[in-house]
Amino acid sequence: MSRVVVVGGGAAGMMAAIIAGKRGKEVILIEKNEKLGKKLFITGKGRCNITTDKDIEEIIKNITTNANFMYSALYTFSNYDLMKMIEDKGVKLKVERGGRVFPESDKSSDIIKCFEKYLNENNVKIMLNTKVTDIIDFKGKIWGVEIEGGEKIKCDSIILATGGKSYPLTGSTGDGYYFAKKLGHSIIDIRPSLVPLIAEEEWVKELMGLSLKNVEISVKHKNKIVYKDFGEMLFTHFGVSGPIILSASRKIIDILPQKVEVLIDLKPALDYNELDRRILRDFEMFKNKQFKNSLNELLPSKIIPVVIKLSGIDAEKQVNSITKDERKNIVKLLKEFKITITGTRPIEEAIITAGGVNVKEIDPSTMESKIVKGLYIVGELLDVDALTGGFNLQIAFSTGYCAGLNC
Template structure:
């Protein structure tokens, strides 16, 4: 029986250890005081464990190297994930956007299920153990050395060290430097699923405003659409966040300029919106413009819309010209924001970049460079939109890496 050493106790590492333990003796090494620390905060502490969409649709929600994941996603599908937890007594539910959560809304229940399965699979867990060095000899890893000097031997090693997002959870990207020494190429880490900073002065006045059913569009400096989707978003003290914005950030390249626009009424064409505004204006003919917009916008947004419309806030609605109204309708359909940049990688939910997928066998997750080395999870250069896709990628790649160790 071979000894498999799994580095990293996140979702990928835990699943890799569980699947490898079917045919091997497994040691799971985690640098934190407990496993599943990052998983604990996913889905705002509720753990968005996967997405219930047809597995064939997952590719459309993975902007980085989606086809590399084909084998792993079909080896351990989202249905397999749901069956795994429900068969062990953790009931799940499907919410808006096909997001899957535990019925209890507690990420701790998901982690507890994984912990129990690790225990039942006789996986040895070593906590508070930080990997400092990978020792390579004749194209094989012979041992890993921990920060305390302890040497760990094994026949096969699966690295699931995560990216560089939420470094306080242990996902700090440090182990990538050691992997680089083995001959692997590392795609530079950058934030993905991260809030966006804006430089508009009015942002501070919109802080805390949540918008639903709006359309966010992002164009690059060549006026090409980089992202366009409906959803929810939130204004913050520095810019914008929320599910829609996090997904949009995956399509933004560093050091490039972008134009950001919000369509507040995407269900209506410009002509339909103009009729809607005319209807609202007719109901408020004798009111000041600033007091006529309650039916169109949340209160926090009204002063900004009035300011940017160019219409005097005290102007009576019956005195607003057709040209002024048309300009106002255009503003509602195309509310421009000034892009400043992405928030730091430490604030990202997921990291883009990592080990080059060209150097990993997608059918086994094994390294094409080092004989007894495999990878799984966020440490690989793959990332997806928000909605449970990234956790599923971790489970799928972890499962495949563990299952293929003996082949």
């Protein structure tokens, strides 16, 4: 019986181990943490956005790097296959905004328990609290692994599923890149993706904790809009975060350190003229009040002092003496609320890692290395990444499945 060692017990590693086990292989799953699926546990704020309900062509559109590499894997094991696999173990799923799929219970632990059941059913041997220190190859073919303490485990194939460099507390510390490079693979520049952004403006600190729903953002570079999104965002002590900002960050990391601006449309449901009429109506209602007390119907209270400051209009000014030009400036400010991005938070705070093992060196239908026979590389280690919404986990599961099927 041939032996497969899977290094890393995250989404891709567990899937690979299950499928290899199902095929009757002797499978050893090695995880350096004290439990499996540690990163899976915290995804979707602990609710686990397991996948998306979008069709494969839509998934491909949401993959920002090397999307074509994923065609074969996604058609071999689709998001619908994944959902069926999970529901077959009694875990009910639900679909939320943007096609995001979650367990009905909102507990990521239910997903991990489901995969643990599959691992046990398929006789996968699990070694927790065990660190792989070396991958041994001989004449361009896999020989085995060495674990901490010097013990060597011989095997016929290795599936490398150690994750990227984001969230190092979950065990993603970049070991896989080291192993892949040592075995002759080239690594495309590693950088944070789906990461909070740092703003130049000092006033963002005043907005810390403010969450905005149903806003539209536009990313502007060299006077051109290069990205747009609609949804929810959050102000932090250093800048901005939240779903639409994280997705925008994937575009922004490729532009920095050049100047990038994020324009927030605080009222996307109204065009400039409609918003002007709306403000005029509010001003009519509050005509005897001061400007600082006239925006409560229009904006969250936390943002009002900042809007007043940026408008350049005296906060004490009577509403009935605000000029048409001043009002037009307020409209522009609310439709193009500008933040200048100077950088990203560190890779440790990123949801995923951009860059990784060059996919030209990997067979897209099997995930086997073209350099070392018997070596399979899956999940976040690959230079493939996507926007938020369950797409990155689907990449992990589909690539893990292909490796398990072909090892």
